[in-house]
Amino acid sequence: MPRLGLLILDVSLAGVGSLLALALRENFDLTRDRLLEFLPYFTATVAVAFLVFAIGGITRAIWRFSSQPEYLKITATLILVIIGAVLITFAYNRLDGVARSLPLIQCLVCVALLIGARVLHKIAHDGRQIRKASAGFLRHTDAEPVSTLLVVGISKLAETYLQAITELAPGRIVIAGVVGRTDRHVGRLVATHPVLGELRDIDDILNDLEVHGIAIDKIVVATSFDALTAVDRATLLTLERSRNITVQFLAEHLGLDLKPQATPYRSNCRSELSFEIPPLELREIGKRRYWKVKRAIDAIVAFAALVIFSPFIVIVAFVVAATVGFPVIFWQQRPGLGGTPFRLYKFRTMKAAHTFDGRRLSDDERLSSIGTLMRRVRMDEWPQLFNIMRGDMSIIGPRPLLPCDQSEAYRARLLVRPGLTGWAQVVGGRTISPEDKAALDVWYVRNASLRLDLEIAARTIPMVLFGERICIPAIERAWRDLSAGGVLKGTLAYKTENAL
Incomplete structure (x- = not known):
């Protein structure tokens, strides 16, 4: 089922759960007046659920591959939905007609419906054991990924290989996704990894991943050579020759290749300058108590902003859906704290790259009128409040760059969480040089x-x-302080730009 269908189904289950909770609270003695009193709270629940489910990503996992971490995510997401609905309704009519026990009953019923539907679907189709995913742990590990792979093939062999990477190479190998030989499995998950498309479209898949900041180092073919058609083989051969990507057949490599390779966050940036904070100062920076206070402030402010602006966020999401289309959220992979990759979310401001007849549109043609306004007032960055809630970002900090722009010479800027706004933005902006920003x-x-x-x-x-x-x-x-503090290394063959 397409993601939009899964989103609508999940929102519908949340709505049914809300009505069922009301029926249980009233001992199934529902009157027309009682339902009318419940309508504002019900409407707020459905609206907030649509927004939070879409941004939170609980509809991305195909039900037959659901797992325990996803159930916990569903529970946390539903709690956030109900809190948002309660606050919105309280601001509207001070929760008139909503009993105090109703949100608790609603939470339990909705959790049972959304998780129960997935569990029953999983048992009926596969009967698999609930698996523990390590995605959450990878986000907090200090190990830096050294290789980004794309796996070709959907089979038991591919699933075993993916599980082996999870167990034996956490943080060393990143799986960008899986490519099938047909489009039958597109949108599903294999061992928590998405099926991105079919093999014949692999060039477009790689281009799309690059747009999202993901550079593929290696393609692992998890199927036999004989199972590939002549067209598939030619596609892989052409790909290896035209791009700097290694193609390996899993059948020829029974062990995992864990030799150090170039970090996936490689950059084409070249500079004679570098910023190296002295070891003693580096330890002092890491021990500052302010980081814990800052994280608490981030979580509180982000949550409050989400609650206060949730009606406007819902409106913007609907406007984007009407003017740009689905999905309303665009993501890019960026290096975060310590270089750990995370997905940065934005509202979409550009339409699809091609028309229905296949004509490629320029960026000016793709940018919608509402998108221009959203970019000017930074409304497209509102979804990053969820990044802040998750701990990927901070309210204040260096803006996260694309991997190709994150030079190793400027790695010191990764010592803190990236921010929604930062010092380089308020005193510099987009027009200053990369060196000034760094x-x-x-x-x-x-x-x-x-x-x-x-x-x-x-x-x-x-x-x-x-x-x-x-x-x-x-x-x-900034330049004077960095030079005096022994942070600036290399030749200062650079002069600060003058304002026009």
Whole structure:
């Protein structure tokens, strides 16, 4: 079933669960007046569920491959939905007609319906044991991925290989997805990894992954050579010759290749400059108590913002769906804290790259009118509040760059969580050079404090309303401080740009 169908089904189950909870609370003695009193709360529940389910991604996993971590995610997501519905209804009519025990009953019933449907579907079709996924642990490990793979083939062999990577190479190998030989399995999951498409479209799949910031190092064919058609073999051969990607057949490599390789976050950036924080200062930065306080503030502010702006977020989501289409959320893989990859979410502002007749559209043609406005006032970045809630990002911090723009020379900026807004944005903006941005980001890492974060937050408001302004003194101060602190390495064959 397409993702939109799964989303509608999950939202419908949440709606049915809400009505069933009301019936249980009233001992199935429902009157027309009672249902009318319940209508505002029911509407808020469905609206918030549509938004949170779409952004939270609980509809992406095919039910027959559901697992325990997904059930926990569903439970947490439903709790967030009910809290949001309660707050919205309280602001509307102070929860008139909603009993205090109803949200608790509603939560239990909705959890039972959404998880129960998946469990029954799984038992009926596969009877598999519930598997523990390691995706959550990979997000918190310090191990840096060294290879990003694409697996070709959907079979027991492919599933065994994926499970072996999960057990034996956590953090060393990242699976970008699975490619089938037909489109029959597209959209499903194999051992928690998505089926991205069919083999004949692998070139388009690789291009799409690059758009999302994912660079493939190796393609592993988890099927026999004889099972491939002549066209499949030619496709793989052409791919290996035209791209810097190694194609391996799993049958020829029974063990895992764990030799160190280039990090997937390789960059084409070249610079004579680098920023290297001295070891003693590095330890001092890591021990600052402010990081724990900052994380708590991030979680509280992000949750409050989601609750307060949830009606507007729902409206924007519907507008994007009407003007741009589904999905309403666009994601890119970015290096986060310590270089650990995470998915950064944004509202879509651009239409599909091709028309129905196959004509490729330019970026100007793809950018919708509402998308231009959203970008100007940063509305497209609202979904990153969920990244902040998850701990991928912070309210204040260096903006996460695309992997191709994250030079190893500027790796010091990855010592803190990336932010929704940052020092480089409020005193520099988009027009300053990458070197200036890196200098401002590293300066922030060394000087982060509650006072500085409050200043950045205060500067962000006029930046959004009136546009970016370059602050030359702040940029020059960053370069002076970094040079005096022994952080700046290499030849300073660079001069700060002058404002026009």
